[in-house]
Amino acid sequence: MTTLLIKNAYLVTIDDHQREIPEGGLFIRDGVIEQIGATHDLPSTADEVLDLKGHVVLPGLVNTHHHFYQTLTRAVPAAQDANLFNWLKTLYPIWARFQPDDIFVSTQTALAELALSGCTTASDHLYLFPNGSKLDDEIAAALEIGVRLQASRGSMSLGESKGGLPPDSVVDTEENILKDSQRLIEKYHDAKPGAMTQIVLAPCSPFSVTSDLMKQSAKMAREYGVHLHTHLAETEDEDQFCRRMFGHRPVGYMQEVDWVGGDVWFAHAVWVNDEEIKVFAKHHCGVAHCPTSNMRLASGIAPVKEYRAAGVNVGLGVDGSASNDGSHLLAEVRNAMLVSRVKEGLTGFSASPSPSRGGQGEGRKLMTAREALHLGTRGGAAVLGRTDIGSLEVGKCADFFAVNLNKLSYTGMHDPVSAVVFAQSMNVDYTVVGGKFVVKEGQLVTVNEHKLIEKHNKAARRLLAG
DSSP: OOEEEEEEEEEEOOSTTOOEEEEEEEEEETTEEEEEEEGGGSOSOOSEEEEOTTEEEEEOEEEOOEEGGGGGGTTOGGGTTOOHHHHHHHHHHHHTTOOHHHHHHHHHHHHHHHHHTTEEEEEEEEOOOGGGOOHHHHHHHHHHHTOEEEEEEEEOOOOGGGTOSSOGGGOOOHHHHHHHHHHHHHHHOOOSTTOSEEEEEEEOOTTTSOHHHHHHHHHHHHHHTOEEEEEESOSHHHHHHHHHHHSSOHHHHHHHTTOOSTTEEEEEOOSOOHHHHHHHHHHTOEEEEOHHHHHHTTOOOOOHHHHHHHTOOEEEOOEETTTTSOOOHHHHHHHHHHHHHHHHHHHOOOOOBOSSTTOBOTTOOSOOHHHHHHIIIIIHHHHHTOSSSSSOOTTSBOOEEEEEOOSGGGTTOSOHHHHHHHSOOOOOSEEEETTEEEEETTEESSSOHHHHHHHHHHHHHHHHHO
16 A cells, blocks of 8 residues: 655645635545545655645646647648638648557657646547557557546548548548447446546547447447547537538437437537537536637637536537647636636626625626636546546545646735636646656656657658658
8 A cells, every 4th residue: 555645735625515725635545535634634644745835736637628649730830720621621631641659659748748737637539540540559658648548439430422521541431440449448448436548439520420320339338338429519610511411400410319418528519509508408418618729720619608507517628739739728727717708708798896705796707717627627527427536535536736836927826726727827746646646846757758759749740741
């Protein structure tokens, strides 16, 4: 058994009681929180003791949507100023040149960035497998980094020749997709609390897979008890495609192919109406809100306030690193708060300030920093269907991050919790997953960052060179 004691931190639990403990700490045994509270109420010794005086400690951030492989195609000139469909058409031919090593190195780059931003669990959506690439390459890379992985076995089966958006060179047969999906679930999926790897079935989008594959994937997922994920209602173009191809709006199409339920979450879900929000709420579907990517591609602003009012679980996603162009989840928390305020401003906002901490009066409409952090932690855990992460509570995984507030960017900040959201997003000082350090004193400890950068840039140059 190994023990870890965290003491003297400003501890933020984000549990049902929303506790904030100014001189708080955690006592961790074998990767699980055994005690939580004021430092003077905790054991005084452990195998490792870390005094985090001057730091704020929060539950590890949960990333609900990403495409790790896209770290290799960031800021590609021809794709910098395009909307979603044109952006994809530009990048598909480049992605068709991926090799297995590219999947490995891009995964490590994305997860390293995420860990440095306080992320402890990440869901990735890998949906093309050229030149012998496999989801196994991603899983192996993630295990070395030490961040929990929801590995989504994505797929594309509807190429241009059949009316889809992607070129035929990057699609696969439904038979191969389903066979590999079954193999991956049986080999890697771990349903137990504290799992480092779980498999998700994730046909890419309505414009890149057939209705039959959607139905068969849903059937397989429910037979094995794994979750389902796809892009949905990201743009107006997608809405028009679904009407033309399937005779339904995107949400109606999901109902048609058995893709509603508590085991389903959708990326983006921007272009939905009030009735469709009610469908999500009724069937307990989750949403991965990706504010930065939606701004980058001019896709719109998801109705997060309406989702939350209806009881829909909402988490955050950095989305593809070629539509962001980074993997900083704490920045996503900040942007979620800010873009929600932009949306309120577009519809009209009026509320009288209140002197109470962190808020305005009863008429408040603006998303607070604490609400944004909830999306990035408990919200994300709920979307992924995980009850073992997302908050700091006895019996849950010891997943957390810490930020040293004794830095220039935090000077003059009078609220330690809001400081990490309102300030310009910085890398964190500690990221711990299951009681093990992934980031310590601001440095990655599970991978050599300089060697990773060198290897990653070499692969990126090769891909663009053709």
